[in-house]
Amino acid sequence: MLEEGAGSKVPRSLLLGTDMAENQKQIAQFSRKDAQVFPRYEEFMHRLALAIDPLLDAAPVDMAAFQHGSLLQRIKSLSTLKPLLKAGRILGAQLPEYYEVLTAPITKVLDQWFESEPLKATLATDAVIGAMTSPRTPGSGYVLLHHVMGGLEGMQGAWGYVQGGMGALSDAIASSATTHGASIFTEKTVVKVQVNSEGCVQGVVLEDGTEVRSKVVLSNTSPQITFLKLTPQEWLPEKFLEKISQLDTRSPVTKINVAVDRLPSFLAAPNAPRGHPLPHHQCSIHLNCEDTLLLHQAFEDAMDGLPSHRPMIELCIPSALDPTLAPSGCHVVSLFTQYTPYTLAGGKAWDERERDAYADRVFDCIEVYAPGFKDSVVGRDILTPPDLERIFGLPGGNIFHCAMSLDQLYFARPVPLHSGYRCPLQGLYLCGSGAHPGGGVMGAAGRNAAHAAFRDLKSK
Template sequence: MKKYDAIVVGAGHNGLANAAFLAKAGMDVLCVEKNDYIGGAAVSRELYQDWKYSNCSYVCSLLRPEIYRNLELHKHGLQITPYGGSVQFMENGDYFGSYHDPEAAHREMARHSKHDADAYTRYSTDTMRQCRLIRNFLLRTAPDPTSFKPRDIKELMLLGNKFLELGEDRLYEAIRFWTMSVADYLGEYFETDVIKTALSGSGIIGTALGIHSPGTAYVLLHHYMGDVDGNVGSWGFARGGMGAVSNALAGALQSYGGEIRSESGVDQIIVKNNRVQGVALESGEEIYAPVVVSNMDVKRTFLNCMDEKDLPASFYNRIKNFKIRGSSGKLNIALDGMPTFPALPPGSELIGHADMHFIDSMERMERAYDDWKDGTWSKDPYIDCTIPSAVDPTMTPPGKHFMSCFVQYCPAQIEGRAWTSEERDAFTKSVIDQISNYSPDFKDLILHVETRTPQDIEDQIGITEGNIFHGELTMDQLLFNRPVPGYAQYRAPVNGLYMCGSSTHPGGGVMAAPGANAAREILYDLKLKNTVPENFGDD
């Protein structure tokens, strides 16, 4: 039986990136995947004939350009196309649009509030300052603040220096920013409800928190710091759907000699004498390697695929208490044509090209969260709706469209029990009805709908509670505390076992940074030449 140098469990984008960097260093790497397709949550699936569905993650902005370049992802078919703008449909029949062109954006904002239009400058500057701070650490391993190893001290000093470079006043700002709510943060700049609402969505996407919950301001950054062709803050569609990201990473992995085996779900990670031995597949087959890297979230890794007796008790407990709550669902819809939106002027560039939202007040945003706390889905949800086929001609047949609706809030269970099919239908209806309020022909254009509750996402992909970030991005679960204190450097408390999923620093989003960072640590332990690129400098 063949023995590998390393086995990566899960062919999500981080697993593939991790495997690619290990293979690039000359290791004999196998990536195993439970599904019959690769990509995890970055996929393009044909769920309706001739349609590609980015049926999980749906936009690309955080994918590290350093990784893109280093793994030559363009040679493996990846191309990211920016799209512009967003729109907030309002109950009074008006709308608030956001445009790619800064002057158009300012003018539209000024239509709602001249004050807020001008305040956006300072908001944007201040938010960018926080982005620049955290961006330094995306492709670095978080230092262990209790360690005296030269590497940790060096990294801690770098961390400290970056903070000190901010200067006294801005240091206060940074610390406040990391802990405050997105509603409070926006309230310091803006006075208009619909403008605050439009900007607040990024603070709660993928997070089981409301806009008034402390810690949500930070989540903004995970949506604000995207790089598309070096333009900070812009977003893009992966041409051919999000699967193009995974396929390109897989292409890179294979070009370095790595292997991928699909339909090979892992039942157990095999441990002997506190040393990893390999994995036992659901089929019963065992594959051996001195290094096993888990791209699964930490709960699935340690609670489902390991024997708790192999793990330190307090570590096990901390993992049990790791916050990874299901908060969002998804509707993926095939459309017979482009829906009309009568609130928008005919010919508006926002039609189809913008991120659409059908909620217009901070009150409604918070009420949507109240439903989740009550153990049910939001009856008046926050929907992040995109139509990638309006930009990407490869998604659907000409004239037809694919619509991705990210829906928040949506619990993993209803009042503590499994969803019934009636409840799934009612959830689907609440989304379709909300969109129909602003698009009279929308319902008639629907050819097919895929509804995914957090439980569906967990069942199909494996992410615990379908949490898009593999664990919430709150201060207690960030940097050297991610996933849990003492284990932020990708090493599990079992020799040879590593974590490379989004439960680790720097967290979720299709970033590939956790996978790359974990590869750097593994290569360091094995005394192999590092293949993982450093952050592009930005002074």
């Protein structure tokens, strides 16, 4: 933290982990009252996550089938109500309070629980990360919930690094698939979903003209690419296409990958004599987050087309846990900066000069917290929202394919009346982050889409 009037005092920091007693001790630096309340807040949020979590692993209620389908289709659609009913039973009499968490600005919710800004801002970061939204925006509470749901090896809300980098996860999935008989082809650009004269999918066409025949096609590209670029428009309802084209894909994220020749040493928690990673090096590090007003001001800058002078920075050092990622003594630092505008004010473009200027500004911010950081940098890779769009095919640079706002979730993901995985075109399924339940390293959208495809194939 940077604190005005601290003088020569060692800067304070807030470190939260799995030890509740230690968490309370950390929070008590800023408010004893908040330290006492924190366990109740965690239990409150845990109960909400427990109720919502089953909804992630089930298809949303099929409102189209319920309203317009046959009697059998309507009966089947009722089964999708079970997770919703279960959620209602878990939340019980507190349902109105939980409804407020999902619909109100997260600042309103946190103000009801806590008084210290460092704690509120720390918690609020999970309500805005990856979303072009302010902590003062209604509905930002759900984004926070999305980031605290799930778990790792039985530990609720825990996160982990993939040994060898995120690509190792893809390799593991590929290995499992080929073991079960799958054939995998990469660097084979798909240019069109092929449709027969009866309006059913019959495969895809590759860039080199090769036709791959199949009764089903599962697409994990964004909804806009799947339906506006790859699928023949004449087979899709005009209203559906209009809704897809209107999806909110705004993204505030710039990703900066950094190679450093030593571990960052923060003023609030200096490195050990031999430079071995300490607990705070092994988790998410948030900078420029001393209070929620800072987050809101950075959001307003981005809405005006201006990269903030104090952007929210989430910094991770995966090599602190996985030494295979960097040479001995060196490290890789993964930076997410929040509130970068896709379109710059004044007609400026995100060219190399603008990218470097922005990265320099981010590094200047880090330098204030961790002197010597800039001198330790030996390489960097800067990915602004337009770069994320161009390289990874993410419209708007949105890492979730489209916004995780309440108007684009559950019943309405990707669009109202066409939620879930089945598309207006028979045999085409959406299985990426643009489908329910949205983005995140969990595979729920793909799993649910696969089950939908299996059920349809068996019913033929």
